[in-house]
Amino acid sequence: MLCGPSGSGKTTLLRHLKRELTPVGTFSGTLTYRGQLVSSLPAAVAAGEIGMVFQNPEAQIVMDTVWHELAFSMENLGIPPAVMRTRLAEICGLFGLEPLLYKSVHELSGGQKQLLNLASVLLLQPKVLLLDEPTSQLDPVAAREFIMALQRLNEEMSVTVIISEHRLEEVLPLADRVLMLEEGKLLADAAPRLFARYAGSGELTSGQYYLxxxxxxxxxxxxxxxxxxxxxxxxxxxxxxxxxxxxxxxxxxxxxxxxxxxxxxxxxxxxxxxxxxxxxxxxxxxxxxxxxxxxxxxxxxxxxxxxxxxxxxxxxxxSNRPDSAEFPAAAAPLLTCREVTFRYEKEGREVLRKLSLTLKQGELLAVMGGNGAGKSTLLHVLNGLLKPQRGKTELAKGRTTGLLAQNPLLYFSYDTVAEELQHMGSYAGLSPEGAEREIEALLEVFRLREVLQSHPHDLSGGQQQQTALAMMMLMKPDILLLDEPTKGLDPAAKDRLAVLLQQLRGQGATILIVTHDVEFAARHASRCALLFDGGITAEGTPAEFFSSNYFYTTAVNRMVRDWLPQALTMExxxxxxxxxxxxx
Amino acid sequence: MNSGFRSMHPGVALLYYAGLLLFALLVFHPLFLATEMAGLLALLLLQGQGRLLLRGLPFILLMAASVALLNPLFSHRGAHILFYFLDQPITLEAVLYGLMMMIMLLTILIWFISYNYTVTTDKFMYLFAAAAPRTALLTLMAIRFVPLFQRRLRQITLIQRLRGVDTGTGSLKKRMRDGMTLLKVLLTWSLEEALQTGDSMTARGYGSTKRSTYSIFKADLQDKLVMLLLTVSGMVTLLFWLQGYGKLEIYPRMNNMDFGWQDAVMYGSFCLFVLIPAGLEGKEKWLWRSSKHSTYPSDILKKTGTRSMSYRSQ
Incomplete structure (x- = not known):
């Protein structure tokens, strides 16, 4: 397992191991595969025996049906049809892909897509499997399934797996070795328990994040x-x-x-x-x-x-969680939705069904729920982008909402971050000087000053998200609606986001996040709600909410619940x- | 969904539809054209696609009827003048010719419906890939982008509305500019993703050796048999056509229709060609219907019943 903050060189290292994807630049030293220089391997060996799966499940898919996508890699290596058929049968049996075989790729969920990518690579029967944050775009259930598939491959087929990952709870116990990178240097290379030992003894305090x-x-x-x-x-x-x-x-x-x-x-x-x-x-x-x-x-x-x-x-x-005390339940409701029902098509399923929800001044409400439960739809309805067929959403007078969608790329249309912010400022109706002042302040808060002249697409995921958030903040919304803000962030970036959200709350913003991230919600939300079957089924302060759950709660809570049923976090x-x- | 003719090897379907199109254009005879149309209609109806046919019907009829009406108005060739319309002679030959054109057009339009239903994109691409593998691969990848881009554009439109980019409001100039912005976002995003797709392709050995092709279609005995039948009956029809049979002469003067034994043989083999798929489809239908009504043919179940009882009694 490879760990380390984003930008520490995990991806670069993995790409060096895969000859076809070696980044451009100056390279020194040697890389060998089974005693042979990687650069001198025959093409079929380099492509087939070293397989790689990337972060974004969607972007790796080439063909439009599942069977063709699976066959694609084998076709590339010129494997004869009879062999292809057998291998395909095997892999479908292993991953249970048979019912999906003739489906169009876009009908699959994110988790299924990532399994498809893995299966497609495995069809070449690799000896080494490189995975670059493969679960960062998946929800927890899909991620666990993916990791279990990896575990089986590793244990039953003894495929060597090199994985860079932020989801440590599941991966670290499975690993034989943990490598930690920081700024391109190898800080640790040890068995998991020894790594934990290093991290605990103060030799490697930044390693604590990854335990x-x-x-x-x-x-x-x-x-x-x-x-x-x-x-x-x-x-x-x-x-x-x-x-x-x-x-x-x-x-x-x-x-x-x-x-x-x-x-x-x-x-x-x-x-x-x-x-x-x-x-x-x-x-x-x-x-x-x-x-x-x-x-x-x-x-x-x-x-x-x-x-x-x-x-x-x-x-x-x-008492170490101030929110519950600071914001009493009597605070004025800011955004209410009453018995909202929404579906995308006339004949479609009701995504939201008679959903009622109230957002109060100063809250940080975390709405959780499974995949396809309608969390993003709820945000779009709350923001007014989608009109519900029944029911009503009411925004307190003179208040505005700002939406941060899951994919920050949707927001960018100019060549530099500075331009993005300026155009947003003028759309928000600020005078040039006013916009200047606002942007200066936001750059400080969001720490975007050094990337001001970069193209938005060249930023890291966390920076892209912060740029989009900064753009939304120029509109001075009273309510922030954030869709999966912690998706794909490393632990340090998550902490920065949390600090930022608390800072914005301190300035009077009310925040609603929808998330899969139980730990984040438990630590930072003032109230949690569960979206299930189109409606809100449970809500309460994190302590109430999570301690009454059995499965859907933080790892710490699951561990200590016999002794401290209400303790959710390490603190x-x-x-x-x-x-x-x-x-x- | 996939049963009968539709579940057969794409090669069979290709041969059948190619033959039908050829005959529709070559064999200019009302009997043959009507037979072909009937065969196609029977196939579609047996496949349960009456609704599909009904939906296209107004357009088809309009097209066909206008040809039938317009031909006599513009063509004045022929010997038998029926009457004068606005000082223009309307000849019997032109009317008949128009009717023939109508039948031909109807046949071709119904051919299209049936073809689209039976030869789906993946079957077409399979056949295409056999002829031009590289082009087929590129085409397939491109085809995937159409719905993908549509979905992405929908998302972009929704979110960009938050920053005032909206093609639904404002002056025409602003709308056009906003439309361009949306396309620009789509393009940047998609190019970015395309780089990753490219990585994924090279990572999986694209271009390292000569590609092979995986096929989901396999020709079985029935496929081969039907293929043979279609070829033979098609060839016989074609040979007779080359001898000059199965042609109705209307212009410049209508001949008497004489139907000799040669015509009869040609018609017979043509019928065979046209009706094979409908027959297969009908067989399938009958198979399911009869198996639903008949009782389970084997009496194994009964036997185990008595055996277990006798075992118990022992």
């Missing part, structure tokens, strides 16, 4: 994180929970023995002991699993009692955990 929730929690909670043996660092949810069980169990035993624990040092000590106990358990585990099972079962009972003991106090301690847990340990 799954379980490891991050461990590194920030466990007192011995700095000296922990790599094999103890949990990577998956299951390992994380096991560790937490052992932690609480150990704490309980120690508490019973010592009577009371007063300060944090003691508690740390205890956790140490717990961990040692844990390690001992594991040592037991290897020869005979029986004794190891018993303490686990015991711990579960303990944890239930522990949870019931302190859960009533949890809401009061959840929640860190602030709550010592207290709970103390109580138990």
């Amino acid at each position: 799954p929730a379980a490891s991050r929690l461990y590194l920030s909670l466990s007192p011995e994180a700095d000296s922990a043996a790599p094999e103890n660092i949990p990577l998956t949810m299951r390992e994380g929970r096991r560790w937490l069980h052992s932690l609480t169990e150990g704490a309980e035993k120690a508490a019973a023995a010592a009577g009371s624990i007063a300060d944090r040092e003691d508690q740390a000590d205890q956790a140490n002991r717990a961990n040692r106990a844990n390690r001992a358990n594991r040592a037991d585990h290897a020869p005979s699993p029986k004794p190891a099972l018993a303490p686990n079962a015991h711990a579960r009972i303990d944890s239930v009692t522990a949870a019931s003991a302190y859960s009533p106090e949890v809401p009061s301690t959840l 929640d847990v860190i602030s709550l955990w010592p207290a709970s340990a103390y109580r138990s």
Whole structure:
């Protein structure tokens, strides 16, 4: 697995490994494939044995029907028809593509398209598979499916997979090696647990971004994180929970023995002991699993009692999220839609069905929902771009909305960012001086000054999005409607976006985002809503909303819900955990 | 959807439609033309495409009727003058010729409907690729862009409206300028994506060796048999036509229609040619209808029933 912030050279590295796509420039050093220089490989080997799948599912597709797209790569290498037929049959069996075989490509969902791209590459029977952020444009469900397909290939066919990825929760535990790049340099090259160890010990703090929730929690909670043996660092949810069980169990035993624990040092000590106990358990585990099972079962009972003991106090301690308190429910409704029904065609399906939603002043409302649930349609209706067939959307008097669509490229029509902003300024009815001043201020906020003279298409995804957002801000909208703003962003860019959104809220903007990103919504929204079957089925503050969900919640919450049912983020847990340990 | 004639190898369909078009243009005889039209109509109706036919009917009839009416008004050749219309002689030959033209036009228009329904784009491209693989590949890739661009343009139009670019409002000049802007956005975006598509093509070895072609169509025994029948009956008809049969002379003077045995043989083989697909379609229809009504032919089910009972009784 390759990780690192965008612009760190992940794509460039991958493209060097694929001879046909080697970027233009000066190259030094050697690249070998099975001991042979990559540049001297025969064409068929270079194309067939090293396969590559890119980020954008749509742009990689060449033909218009599924079977033809699949056959395309084999046709290129001149494989005889009988062989093609067999390979096609195999791959369709593996990926379940048979029902789609005669479909037109544009009828497929994004996830299906990406699987098609993967299948098309696999038909050449590659030995090495290069993947450049293949799931960044997919929703979580499709992404997981894609990663599971990769896992099968890797484990069952022993295909070497080199993947650059931001979705670490799923990929990192599967990886054999993690490489971290930053500014073109290799910062780390280690097994996942060792990588987590580096990231935790302060040698590689920027690596923390790229760890799954379980490891991050461990590194920030466990007192011995700095000296922990790599094999103890949990990577998956299951390992994380096991560790937490052992932690609480150990704490309980120690508490019973010592009577009371007063300060944090003691508690740390205890956790140490717990961990040692844990390690001992594991040592037991290897020869005979029986004794190891018993303490686990015991711990579960303990944890239930522990949870019931302190859960009533949890809401009061959840004060690190200011939004819920700052903006009371009594705030004036800004945008309401009442029983809105919308469909695209007369005979079409009702995308929105009797949907009612209220957006209040100063909120950051996150609307979540599956693929094709109508999230983008809802935004278009709220913005007035689409007129619902029934129901009404009402905007408070004198207020305006600004929409940021999923694809920022739709906004650009001039050659430089500066021109885009100037034209937008004049459309917004600002005087040249006024526009100048506004743009200056926005450049500061959106950090676009250095790319002012670039072509919008040459920017990174995050910068394109910020440019489009800056353009919308020139219209001075009171309500911002953002469609999947975190799609394809690396963790650092997500944090920057969050800071930006809070800043805009501080200036009085009300924000509605539709997103798949549960972690982002849990961390930054003041209210969450779930769109399902054309209507809003659940809504509430993040704590209420997510803690009542079982599957649809953050990784941290899933891990700690037995002890801290309302804790959603790392910060929640860190602030709550010592207290709970103390109580138990 | 794909059954009967439509599910056959594209080569068969191509041969059939090419033959029909050739005969419609060559064989100038009302009986032959009417037969051909009847064959096509029967095929379409058996395929359940009456609605498709009905939709095109007003246009077809208008075209055909106008030819039938206009010919006698403009052509005054022929020996039998029926009457004078605005001092112009209307001859029997011209009227008959007009009617013949009408039938021919009707046949060709119905031919188009049937052809479009049976020979879909992918079948055509398959046949085309056999003749010119590179051009076919390019054409296929280009064809994909038409609906893709339409969808993209719709998105762009929607979003650009947010920044005042709207072809629906403003002066004509502004609208035209806005239209150009929309196209420019579409073009930049699509070129950008095309670069990625190009990468994906080279990554998958495009142009590295001579391409082979994968085909989803396979010719089975029935395809070959029908192909043979069509060829033979078509050749026989053509040979007789070359001998001068199956031609009706109207101009300059209408001859008596004499229908000898040669004409009869020619007509017979022509009928065979025209009606094979309709026959196949009819067979298919009958197959499904009869299998729906008849009971399950095998009695395996009954047997297992008794066997299990006897087993239990033991």
